[in-house]
Amino acid sequence: MYEERPSRLPGAVVWRNTPAEAGVGRVLPDGCMDLLWHEGRLLVAGPDTHAYLTEGAAGVWTGLRFRPGTAPALLGVPAHELRDRRVALVDLWPAAEVRRLTARMHAAAGPASGLDELALRLAAAAEPPDPLLRHLVAALDAGRPIAAIAGELGLGARQLHRRSLAAFGYGPKTLARVLRLQRALGLARRGVPFAETAARTGFADQAHLSRDVKELAGVPLRELLG
Incomplete structure (x- = not known):
């Protein structure tokens, strides 16, 4: 089951997806990048040029979808470096920082609220959107x-x-x-x-x-x- 709501970060959306069963999922390109939380890990979904196929065991995915063009300034990574990729945040940022953020996620009321809070912190530390x-x-x-x-x-x-x-x-x-x-x-x-x-x-x-x-x-x- 898929559900979403507006994020506290203007223009962003918080979503939750619980696949009904294991199998292949299809994520369509939308011009956006997402910050993901899955099984205790933070990941980044880069911009897709074609459908991204997911395959694996059923489990809960929570994500925050940034408005097109805004994520690179918040994450400090040019979008083209993440094109058609799903990357662990620890591969982009220092491990100590990611451990701190992961601990905040575990301490949050839930993954959605944790991602919301993380996105607001990133936005506060970044330059305003172009x-x-x-x-x-x-x-x-x-x-x-x-x-x-x-x-x-x-x-x-x-x-x-x-x-x-x-x-x-x-x-x-x-x-x-x-x-x-x-x-x-x-x-x-x-x-x-x-x-x-x-x-x-x-x-x-x-x-x-x-x-x-x-x-x-x-x-x-x-x-x-x-």
Whole structure:
């Protein structure tokens, strides 16, 4: 069973997932990074370019999903170094610091509240989020052309690509595809016909939507929704 709620950290989401049984799970790309807690360990989920398949024994996972582009500044690691990876926090930070944070997690009222508190501490110690990144995500999510967005931000194409790699793990073109996929799935899950979903989310046609879903999610759209 999966459940989520807004985090105390603005723009973030705290979630909990308890798989009904052991087996393969499918995590779709969403432009985000997550701080994870599982079996007494802190991990970081990097940004995905395609569906990430999980396989193993059933167990409770708790996570805090950061708003796109915000996690690298809090964690001190460029997003592209964690692209398509799940990494133990101890591999990124000094072991003594991770032991201290792990002890705080064990002492918290629960994993969700512990991650919430940890995220707030990280945010308090970091620089404020770059407003440029929020503008970029909003513009891409609205389907704006990348060249036009770069002009609005006063950046060249290469500058925009470099900053996107550090913040999101990939360039603005890939981020735009991921955000478009999430918009399309949101409509399709509400029962909007596939052809209308494609038209409303910026795909050339339903076939284009189907190809993108298969490439990014790894399975056909109908199977994914089922």
